[in-house]
Amino acid sequence: MRGWLRFAGVYDSTVLRSELRRLFAWLKKRGITTIVTGESGERRLTRHGLEEYVSDCVILLDNRVQNTITTRFLRVMKYRGSTHGTNEYPFLIDDKGISVLPITSAGLRHQTSSDLVPTGVQGLDDMLGAHGYYKGSSILISGASGSGKTIFGSHFADATCARGERCLYFAFEESPGQIVRNVRSVGLDLQKYLDSGLLRFEAARPTLYGFEMHLARMNRDLDEFKPATTVIDPISAFRGSEPEVHSIWLRKVDILKTKGITALMTQLTPEGEQIRSSDQGVSSLVDTWISLGALEANRERNRGLYVLKSRGMSHSDQIREYQITNNGIRLLDVYRSREGVLVGSARRDAQAVQKKKASATAAGKLASKARRGSKAQGKSR
Secondary structure (H helix, E strand, O other): OEHHHHOOOOOOHHHHHHHHHHHHHHHHHOOOOOOOEOOOEOOEOOOOOOHHHHOOEEEEEEEEEEOOEEEEEEEEEEEOOOOOOOOOEEEEEEOOEEEEOOOOOOOOOOOOOOOEEOOOOOOHHHHEOOOOEEOOOEEEEEEOOOOOHHHHHHHHHHHHHHOOOOEEEEEOOOOHHHHHHHHHOOOOOOHHHHHHOOEEEEEOOHHHOOHHHHHHHHHHHHHHHOOOEEEEEOHHHOOOOHHHHHHHHHHHHHHHHHHOOEEEEEEEOOOOOOOOOOOOOOOOOOOEEEEEEEEEEOOEEEEEEEEEEEOOOOEOOOOEEEEEEOOEEEEOOOEEEOOEEEOHHHHHHHHHHHHHHHHHHHHHHHHHHHHHHHHHHHHHO
16 A cells, blocks of 8 residues: 555644554554555655654665666665665566566685586597586686687587486577577587477577666576576677676676586687687686687688686696587697698698508508518418
């Protein structure tokens, strides 16, 4: 009920306060839990500035517009007889009701695990000393456009569902249908996991909500679906000041770790600056950082992968060439020669010459063995 409507004709604040106290006392005596709504006043929480004093709990709702995007906030102003959070909490109102995002603790008390989660890419597990990601860890795959970040994320989702576990895929640049169609060209069939319920896509443009609303929505989806892993593709779609974006992803990583969910995030980096510090400060938050870059040699561009860091395990310090084939991502062995590490056509040419020499050597050995056998037969005669 609205207190200001009931007492619209009362102008004496003393009488109004007395009547409100009588009303609240009458409700408490009968054990009735009551929610009273009221309009905000000028420089006061409520229109008359009295309702918050006689109430046991006061919750302030706010609706702000920043950069043409609306975000709702909730704040508990007081709660008699109980401790409570004093920060503002973003909340979401949609067809699923009201979802409030808790501000997670900075105490860093989340549980850790030594269990391993496969990367989904053959050869990448071997580059990590533990042969996989730690369960509940956060992984960042950064690279320029066309480096295959979404395909790496899809491999990870495919491997999760193939084990019979759930994966929640947050897409911010492509629709679910487009992702499913595109990765089918590299031999990944995600549609069957969508049909079985092991895989779920949540797609939205970053401009649809504010940062806080996206965070609240993602947190609600994680609680509903309860996945073992999640893919966030890409985090670079969110634009804003570095401190603001860093704060959002710091809280997101904290939420994922608290829930024990292994998270793989992709990030677009400018061309030619693949191996560098993340411009959104996310690289310092993640446990494993894999950079995808271009290897230019002999007037051609090839793809290279480098593990910059992986907390809690040793890892390869090599830059491995990889190919995106009809059967997924394929990591190639490092090929060294007198000219150094060769990639692309130079590696293929050198391997062809090496194979030709090996064949010639093998043929020579067979011919020599045949001659020795012929001579031995002549002597025996």
